[in-house]
Amino acid sequence: MSGRAMPKRAPLTGLVLLLLVGLATSAAAAGKLVVEPSSVTINAFFSGIQMTVTGDLPPGSQAVLTVRGKRIEEELMRKSRHWDLWMNSGEVDIDNAPLLYMAFSSEPNLLSPAAGQVPWGYAALERNAQFIGRLKPVEDDTIFKEFVELKERDELYHLEPGGLRINHASPERWQARADFRLPSRLKRGVYHVSLWVLKDGKLVEKRSTTFKAELTGLPAFLQVMARKHGVLYGLLAVVLAMVVGMLSGLVFHRKGGGH
């Protein structure tokens, strides 16, 4: 290879590279799933956050969008009657259930129980979950329903049939968009966002991306201190409480002129 040949070929090579990059970008844009904001910061004033997810769709398709947190083992207490009184009667653990789960569909029926064995929705979560504790197999369904109700109460589980809007930007370009609020109970970690694309009721494509939720500032400092230096944290809590108690006593005493 001669050193002189390179400068002659350079403009052509550059043009080809530009074309390839352009093609790759447009292909990526067609299949891209955009999460805004791309990361979540949990600081001292965090009270939940509004999110938007958008993704292009092939014309004539339907879609389901899911947002899922990490799978964990949830520990629950079960109540039952003893001598006509309601008591906690034992522990039930549900393993492999996501910390947070949200699903939005373009067509309401895609999230209905009649949708069959689909990889989204509460039925899919129940299939993946494992139940540990004093249970009979017939109780799994009831227990899981109650578990979902508790999660919905805490705004950590949410199904929104028809909540995925499809904008027909042009006959060739359709775009799916979901707007939703993540609750303040959001834990730090990686969250998986998936767009399931269907045509004539059949799954044709699945696109995924992730976003991160991170603790910063005072909450991050306190959480680390509470977990790693428990005794010091406890002493700090007690000293602070005593100081505030004494200060408020002094302030009140002065204001009231004492007794």
Add this chain to the structure above:
Amino acid sequence: MDWSFYLPIAGHSLNIFVLLGLGAAVGFLSGLTGVGGGFLMTPLLIMGGIPPTIAAASDSNQIVAATTSGTYAHYRMGNVDLKMGLILLAGGFLGGTAGVQIIKLLRPLGDADFFIKTTYVVMLSLVGSYMLVDSIRARKREAAGAALLEHATSPSRFRRMVRALPWQTHFAKSNVTLSPILPFLVGAFVGMLAAIMGLGGGFIMVPMMCYVLEMPMRVVVGTNLFQEVFVCANVTIMQAASNHTVDLVLAILLLLGSSLGAQMGARFSHRLKADHLKTLLACVVLAVMIKILLGLVLSPHYMLDFKGGE
């Protein structure tokens, strides 16, 4: 701005004014009646979505502030019997250790929850009813001008037994003469019950100081607040060290409200008659008993609940 603060250990946010208001309301009651207020604050926090273990531990932390503030206010008014408080505290630590061991023994048997809740209902019913009846009787006696006649009657068998105990000591602030063994045993008994029930035990301690130790109501309130400072400080450090369940942000917001509320309560208590204070405390104790009893009898909305904590 929605005025919310993120609670790092509870793992979600709550409105700052709700927490300050809650702290102030419970602090007021604490300064007024001398009870720590844990038996009211913890259920209210749980209703606000705080996991039970975090609610109880953070509440202990804020009670340290409310009781410090209340103790200071009562101390200035000359209502704290330090000698009596220290003896009660010594007994409380011993009884508390015994109570923790009892619960440890009962947990594997599976009946600990039943034992705790029935202990609550029985204790609160006895204490609340007795106080209510006694305060109403005292007010009637006062109205009839028969208080002096009552004191002139011969002492009961229990009183004669108490007077027979060794090392009779005069407690100047309380103006009572009794053996230190009695307050030590009272402290141990309340400490044991408090450990079993998971509370500071003020609502049991206050009636015991009134009726068993025969301390005047105003000294009872101040002295109980004094000993609760140390009981709750101990619980806070233990919970932080072993369970990591103390939410400092939650506790600070609550204690800002409660320490101010406690001051107002302490001042207001000075304007109330002792029998009115007893009636008020009896009503609070009975209300808590009814709430627990209803929780035991009525069908719960959910048959499951999260175990609590992180």
